[in-house]
Amino acid sequence: MTTTASAGLKAASLTAVLVGCGSLLGFGRDLLLATTFGADSATDAFLVAWMIPETAAPLLIEGAMAFLLVPLFSRAVEQGGDVRYLVAATLPHMVVALLCLTVLTAAGAPWLVALLTPGIADPELAVRCMRLTSVTVLMFGLAGYLSAALRAQHAFGPPAAITMAYNLGIIACLWTFQEVGVSAAAVGVALGAMGMVLIQAPAFVKRCGRPRRPARRMLLPLGAFVPIAAFTLERQGQVLVERFVGSSLPEGSISHLNYAQKIAQVPMILSLIVATVTFPHLVRAITAGDGAAVWRRLTDDVVVAAAIVLAATAVLVVCAPDIVRVLLQHGAFTDADAEATAQIMRVYSLGLLGQAVVGVVCRVFFCGTRPAWYPALAMAAGLAATIALAIPPWGVAGIAAANAAGITLSAAILLAGLRGPAIGLPPRAIAGPAVRLVLAAVLAAAAGWGTRSLLAGLPSAAVLALTAAVTAAAFYAVAALTGTEEITRMIRMRGRA
Known part of the structure; x- marks a missing residue:
């Protein structure tokens, strides 16, 4: 090494x-x-x-x-x-x-x-x-x-x-x-x-x-800061929409949304660690005009982030009630609070892949010396979708679904922008591993549901530990079986980063 x-x-x-x-x-x-x-x-x-x-x-x-x-x-x-x-x-x-x-x-x-x-x-x-x-x-x-x-x-x-x-x-x-x-x-x-x-x-x-x-x-290049700030504020605008709509719902709705979001976002935050470390290297590759190095770095980071969040999504969808009971259902946090939070978490977790993809891909648009408005436009489209879908009659689960749909749309638009002449990322570079990882998440969730049903009656902590372990193991087993060479290459390249 x-x-x-x-x-x-x-x-x-x-x-x-x-x-x-x-x-x-x-x-x-x-x-x-x-x-x-x-x-x-x-x-x-x-x-x-x-x-x-x-x-x-x-x-x-x-x-x-x-x-x-x-x-x-x-x-x-x-x-x-x-x-x-x-x-x-x-x-x-x-x-x-x-x-x-x-x-x-x-x-x-x-x-x-x-x-x-x-x-x-x-x-x-x-x-x-x-x-x-x-x-x-x-x-x-x-x-x-x-x-x-x-x-x-x-x-x-x-x-x-x-x-x-x-x-x-x-x-x-x-x-x-x-x-x-x-x-x-x-x-x-x-x-x-x-x-x-x-x-x-x-x-x-x-x-x-x-x-x-x-x-x-x-002077700071404020001309470059404006589109970056617009992108960031639009991304955060999804939370503002949640709080705005939630304020007209029953008491505690904003709190339920917050607790569910904070727990569900942990794997997304962890998935971006490698991207944080590689950001200076990405800047240097773009500055040097090395397009091949840029998209190799980008595809590696996207696949790593996707693998982490999709495994976590499978666990969250299956184990949401157990996670909430173990972590939050104590003291003043009631059974009703736990049920509402778990329902929101399951829906919200469906947008984790979009959250991770946006966090990884947006970097490449902001590494140059000229302002890039494309990410802000992508987030504007996603925010518009969130606003259109987050309506009070659908309740807190509807707000979480609107959030997931909006960020997923933004992620798709950002990925489409990578096909342009500036980067020239081949669609198959990400599409192939993504399909395999999504399949692994679906099958892992199915294995998790079966395991959880067999463990009914055990304490929540035991059910959570065993079900999460089976779900995660199933995810990585399926991912390896459906794309061993890609996962192996990803790990080797990460070691050479």
Whole structure:
């Protein structure tokens, strides 16, 4: 194994461990929130306020900020430039802009609550929580900036640890200040966001040093940022649609949607770890004009992500009731809450493949130096489909189905865009493995259903562990039997990444 391959494997493994720990803490956070406060008008109010960090995170950490800054820092490193000049030229302006947005968000909280969730039962509590969570606009922006700079220099540990810091802050406040009500969670969000910056600051200072004033004025390529931001906000718009429509449904509907989404998205997040590590390499391949290397990297990442999320989809569809009972059905979280959440999770999980494909494929459109509007147009089509399908009479399951349909449409449009002259990805490069993996997911789900029916009467934890193991094993067995050479090639190429 070469030094490059060893470094890539080490980075992916470290990132996987840290992100996995962050996800486990996220489970703990949601479990503590559910068992302490259940699913009612108060949790709905907090989740309305949580839309601020939920929107800021993809825009300022993993989404637009990364798509803008990772290529910028990567090109500076590749060309042998001093990144301290780049930091001095860009960071102060970004901080001022983020401060202004933070103040505007806090001041405009009453109008935002009324606009986003007009039917919310406790708007005053939602406003108080939103003002507390507005600090995430500044903190997430700084965290995203530090993450981009570190990843471009192949430092993946501190950026991967930010989710741990964030969730630890929320859990600590929920545990310590739960007597003040759900506002404790909002305070935790603010403190957790600060932790995301602090955990990266030492590594950033070590790697970049003190900023140096550049000899000539340098500006962020805001022309490239606009389409990236539009894409990211449209993608997050699906959550806004959920909260808007859910606010007119029975009390607790927003909470049920949130719990189901948070659990179902964990495999999607894990599926994008490799893509996160390979992003700087993708930037360099595109910058060098090596089309063959670009689509090889892209197909590898898509197949890896698809294999993870489709195996997880099979498990989620079969085991949703058991997952919810084991993780959430404690304390104030009732049987009715568990049933509603499980139903939503099953439907929502059908869109995980689309979520993963969008997360992997969109990167290639944002690596160039010219703005790319195609991903924003693809997401606009998906968002329009979500809005059209998410109607109150269909209830929370209908909202989840609309979300899945919208993101799947966006994924299909993005894949179609890869056939253009800029990339020239052959359709068969992804279509063949995708069909095999979907078949494996269907057969694995069938095996899981059979196993679960045989285990009826056992404790939920035992049913979940055994059924999930059988379902996952069946998935990978079928995938190997239907495409051994493709899976073997994928693993070998990943080892050489």
